[in-house]
Amino acid sequence: MAIELIDLKKYYPDGTKAVDGLNLTIENNKLTILIGPSGCGKTTTLKMINRLIERTGEDIRFDGTSIDEIDPIQLRRSIGYVIQDVGLFPHMTVFENIAVVPRLLKWDEEKIRKRVNELLELVNLDPEIYRDRYPAQLSGGQKQRVGIARGLAADPDILLMDEPFGAIDPINREKLQDALLEIQDQLKKTIVFVTHDIREAIKLGDKIAILNQGKLVQYDDTEEILRNP
Ligand code: ADP
Numbered sequence: 001m002a003i004e005l006i007d008l009k010k011y012y013p014d015g016t017k018a019v020d021g022l023n024l025t026i027e028n029n030k031l032t033i034l035i036g037p038s039g040c041g042k043t044t045t046l047k048m049i050n051r052l053i054e055r056t057g058e059d060i061r062f063d064g065t066s067i068d069e070i071d072p073i074q075l076r077r078s079i080g081y082v083i084q085d086v087g088l089f090p091h092m093t094v095f096e097n098i099a100v101v102p103r104l105l106k107w108d109e110e111k112i113r114k115r116v117n118e119l120l121e122l123v124n125l126d127p128e129i130y131r132d133r134y135p136a137q138l139s140g141g142q143k144q145r146v147g148i149a150r151g152l153a154a155d156p157d158i159l160l161m162d163e164p165f166g167a168i169d170p171i172n173r174e175k176l177q178d179a180l181l182e183i184q185d186q187l188k189k190t191i192v193f194v195t196h197d198i199r200e201a202i203k204l205g206d207k208i209a210i211l212n213q214g215k216l217v218q219y220d221d222t223e224e225i226l227r228n229p
């Protein structure tokens with residue numbers, strides 16, 4: 001699914017112009033990086049796309065349809081969201097954490113069971129070993145894998161990832177990046193990936209959008225960005 005950001009703005013009530021007239025077409029089935037200095041509006045942009053916060057500027061369109069015309073439950077189903085500290089629920093097992101959105105969507109339990117096993121295989125965690133563990137019994141990298149599985153649980157068209165590997169040590173970070181590339185190779189989602197790490201951007205991105213102070217500075221294929229930095 002393509003995502004068009006059209007003169008997108010977020011002016012917070014205190015006057016902060018977090019996003020200030022962003023025009024950007026995020027292409028279907030590509031992994032697009034949003035990169036830029038801290039405070040340039042990356043997180044705010046993702047939160048407007050999944051409607052965790054309301055925009056103040058023009059529009060966001062999904063394959064041409066305005067976000068205002070999409071049912072919020074449908075939007076939640078279409079968009080997976082993965083953040084830095086994962087936010088796994090500590091009192092729930094791996095299985096239950098991944099099942100949150102499918103249960104919200106009232107899938108039957110048998111379908112959910114199958115789906116969770118499939119997803120754990122996809123992120124390279126043996127379901128037999130990990131399904132019934134609690135988050136406290138997982139390493140940081142394993143938690144993040146569960147976070148990715150949860151983001152993909154309802155087979156969304158779009159995956160929004162906000163510095164998902166930011167808190168992971170360099171070796172495990174490389175492994176997670178490789179896992180993400182393999183997953184994308186298989187699933188081909190529209191992924192919007194926020195980072196401030198240029199090496200991560202170059203490794204993962206099909207396209208890179210550079211932001212500064214809420215505005216788009218440059219947007220191109222990764223190879224082009226490397227050629228004309
Ligand atoms: P980034 O993800 O690029 O670091 P953010 O989108 O988190 O940037 O923040 C963009 C700007 O908006 C920053 O100046 C930040 O301080 C500000 N900001 C974020 N959330 C709020 C809020 N709830 N109220 C006021 N200002 C905010």
Ligand code: ADP
Nearest residue numbers: 050052075076077079080081087100101104151
């Ligand atoms: P809550 O009711 O506590 O908001 P939900 O049951 O709606 O939680 O979702 C559980 C978790 O699933 C959220 O904390 C969030 O991290 C994740 N999640 C999955 N899809 C989305 C999405 N499209 N937007 C925001 N969060 C999502």
